Structures are given as structure tokens and as C-alpha cells.
Amino acid sequence: METQILVQESILKQETNVRITPPLAPAIVNITAIERLELTRIGKSLRKQYGTYENPEYIETLHLNAYKILPERIARQLMRMGSDFSAAQYGAVVFKGLVDVDQDALGPTPPSWRELNPEKVIEYGFISSLMHGAVPSKPVEYFAQRKGGGLMHAIIPDMNMAYSQTGSGSRTELFVHTEDAFLFNAADFLSFLYLRNEEEVPSMLYSIRSHGRPGDMLKPLFEPIYKCPKDANYSHEEAVGEGINTSILYGNPEAPFIRFDAAEQIYNQEAGQSPEALENLKTFWNEARGLIYDSFIPEAGDLIFVNNHLCAHGRNAFVAGFRNENGTMVPCERRLMLRMMSKTSLIHIQSVAHPENPYMVMEEHYGKVYPPVTTTSSIQE
Numbered sequence: 001m002e003t004q005i006l007v008q009e010s011i012l013k014q015e016t017n018v019r020i021t022p023p024l025a026p027a028i029v030n031i032t033a034i035e036r037l038e039l040t041r042i043g044k045s046l047r048k049q050y051g052t053y054e055n056p057e058y059i060e061t062l063h064l065n066a067y068k069i070l071p072e073r074i075a076r077q078l079m080r081m082g083s084d085f086s087a088a089q090y091g092a093v094v095f096k097g098l099v100d101v102d103q104d105a106l107g108p109t110p111p112s113w114r115e116l117n118p119e120k121v122i123e124y125g126f127i128s129s130l131m132h133g134a135v136p137s138k139p140v141e142y143f144a145q146r147k148g149g150g151l152m153h154a155i156i157p158d159m160n161m162a163y164s165q166t167g168s169g170s171r172t173e174l175f176v177h178t179e180d181a182f183l184f185n186a187a188d189f190l191s192f193l194y195l196r197n198e199e200e201v202p203s204m205l206y207s208i209r210s211h212g213r214p215g216d217m218l219k220p221l222f223e224p225i226y227k228c229p230k231d232a233n234y235s236h237e238e239a240v241g242e243g244i245n246t247s248i249l250y251g252n253p254e255a256p257f258i259r260f261d262a263a264e265q266i267y268n269q270e271a272g273q274s275p276e277a278l279e280n281l282k283t284f285w286n287e288a289r290g291l292i293y294d295s296f297i298p299e300a301g302d303l304i305f306v307n308n309h310l311c312a313h314g315r316n317a318f319v320a321g322f323r324n325e326n327g328t329m330v331p332c333e334r335r336l337m338l339r340m341m342s343k344t345s346l347i348h349i350q351s352v353a354h355p356e357n358p359y360m361v362m363e364e365h366y367g368k369v370y371p372p373v374t375t376t377s378s379i380q381e
């Protein structure tokens with residue numbers, strides 16, 4: 001018996017000592033033509049059956065559909081994202097060529113998300129939601145973003161917001177961030193489905209796993225001493241508001257999760273960080289910047305699936321509506337992407353959910369909930 005225990009201990013030691021090469025890039029899954037055809041068929045048939053992916057009957061039974069009808073290879077990739085938080089897990093997977101995008105049927109990119117005809121993207125909503133359903137995770141919406149605005153958001157460069165640090169910006173780099181780093185109940189998973197990216201804007205991803213096992217540099221990030229103002233979708237006075245401090249890293253000390261927004265926590269002069277916090281953040285950012293992966297340029301039909309606790313996202317600056325043709329900038333349709341967010345447990349968000357809509361997160365800033373009658377006119381919808 002004693003020998004058996006000693007052997008087990010030695011195996012355990014060996015396992016913990018195994019050196020895992022830190023992942024520096026997301027896995028890329030090339031979708032086959034047959035799988036793509038199958039997904040197109042699925043999108044059409046679900047639309048026929050349920051009308052919209054917002055249909056309560058559909059969304060309640062999302063997991064059943066995800067496991068019954070998604071191609072198994074794709075479902076398995078997503079299931080792994082829901083349970084693998086190991087040192088080898090980057091936290092993002094690119095599904096290359098997931099859907100066929102009929103550019104003519106889509107028509108011109110509207111001036112902003114407000115003018116997009118939702119009918120044109122319903123089938124993409126079904127497919128995106130099935131991807132989350134396979135994790136399994138449930139699509140949710142955030143009052144803090146577009147006052148809800150539905151389970152899927154179109155992200156379109158808005159010429160009036162070109163220089164903002166938001167999804168509607170374009171002319172400045174959108175610094176890497178985990179989505180809604182100013183909330184305790186930020187999304188667990190994100191999907192970005194690209195319908196257009198003729199400007200060939202690279203997507204940026206940054207994974208906390210790329211640093212390897214947390215060493216001395218990352219340790220101070222576990223201290224709850226950092227502030228995170230609400231993002232650039234808010235007016236300044238409203239954004240800084242509450243004086244809550246949180247940690248950047250949390251969860252398992254050996255394989256931590258991350259909550260981080262470079263623009264708001266480091267570059268925002270009014271974030272109100274203490275000198276110590278700012279110093280730690282800058283030291284961290286110095287190393288993290290070098291680990292950003294930006295060699296993937298999404299094409300129409302590609303979907304990036306992200307664990308928002310492991311991997312931050314952003315994008316390079318670009319000139320919306322122009323593509324480079326042999327060195328000459330020629331006009332093109334502006335970039336168009338569809339984002340969906342999800343939580344793995346609805347139960348755990350009910351303390352901040354809308355009383356009549358369990359899928360609507362009403363958290364405003366670190367645990368503070370929007371009042372029932374809101375006066376949030378300064379939110380950029």
C-alpha cells in the first residue's frame with residue numbers, strides 16, 4: 001500500500017513538473033465545405049422553425065439543438081473550451097470559413113449598427129448561438145451595452161465615432177481588453193463572426209496563458225488594488241464613478257483568469273490608479289504587449305470564439321471603407337462583424353439580472369445595478 005502511495009506521489013510530481021510550452025496563438029480550425037453547407041442548412045431550417053434566435057422557445061432549448069445538429073467536430077472543439085483552462089489552453093479558437101456570406105444579399109454596410117436590417121443576419125444569429133450552446137453557455141445581453149440591444153450586436157465602424165475606443169471606432173488601435181472589464185459579471189464567452197473585412201484589419205488576441213506559469217511579475221496583479229472605469233461608451237464623469245478596486249488576475253493562482261482593459265486601466269489618465277497599481281500595470285503591459293497575436297486577418301465567414309476570462313481582444317487601427325489594392329487605397333464596403341456574448345450559468349447572474357428577463361444583465365459598474373427607471377442618457381447606444 002505504502003509503495004502504491006509513493007508511486008502515485010511520484011507520478012503527481014512528474015506531472016506538475018512537466019514543462020508546457022506557453023501557447024502564443026489561437027488554434028485554427030478549417031471548416032470543410034461539407035460542414036459549411038450543413039451549417040447553412042441548419043441556419044435556414046432553424047429560421048423556418050423558430051423565426052428568430054431570440055425566440056424564448058429556441059433559446060431555452062439551445063443546448064439540445066446545439067448537440068443534436070451541430071457537426072460533431074465543431075461541437076467537440078467548443079465543449080473543450082468550456083472545461084479546459086489548463087496552461088496549454090490559449091482561450092480562443094478561430095473557425096476558418098464557418099459560414100458562406102452572400103455579399104449581395106447582405107447589401108451595403110449601413111452607416112452604423114442602428115440602421116442594420118436584423119432580418120439580414122438572423123441565420124448568422126442561429127449559427128452563433130449554437131456555437132455558444134455547445135460549450136455549453138447561454139447567450140445574454142448587457143444593459144451596459146446598447147441598453148441590451150438583443151442577443152447579437154452588429155459591430156460596424158461609425159464615421160462619427162472613428163477615434164473612440166469602442167467597437168464603432170476605426171482610426172485608432174482598439175487596445176486589447178477583456179470584454180466589460182468594469183463588471184463582475186462580464187461575459188464568459190464571446191464570438192465574433194466576420195461578414196466583411198475588406199479593409200483586411202488584423203484581429204488582436206492576447207492570452208494570459210502566453211506568459212507561462214505566473215512568475216514574480218504577474219504576482220502583484222492578484223492584489224485587489226486596481227481600478228477600471230466604465231469604457232469609452234460612457235461620459236467621463238459617469239465612467240470613473242465608483243471607487244471599487246479589483247485584481248487583474250483571479251481564480252487559480254497557478255492558472256489564473258484575467259480581467260483587463262489596457263485603454264481604461266493604463267492609458268486613461270483619469271482612471272485614478274494608485275502609483276503602485278499603475279507601476280504594476282505598466283510593468284505587466286511591457287511584457288504583455290509583446291505577446292499580442294495579430295497575424296490573423298479575418299475573412300468573410302470566419303468566426304473567432306473567445307474565453308473572456310483567458311483571452312483579451314482588440315484590433316489594429318484602420319481606414320474604414322478603403323482597401324489596399326496593389327498599394328492604392330480604393331473604396332470598399334465597410335467592415336461588418338457580429339458579436340455574441342454568453343454566460344455559462346444564468347443562476348449566478350440573477351442578482352444583477354432584469355427581474356423579468358433572466359438573460360439581461362443590469363450590472364452597471366462592479367456590482368452596482370442600474371435603477372429600475374434609468375436615467376442613463378449618456379450611454380452611447
Ligand SMILES: [Fe+2]
Pocket residue numbers: 177178179313
Ligand atoms: Fe471588445
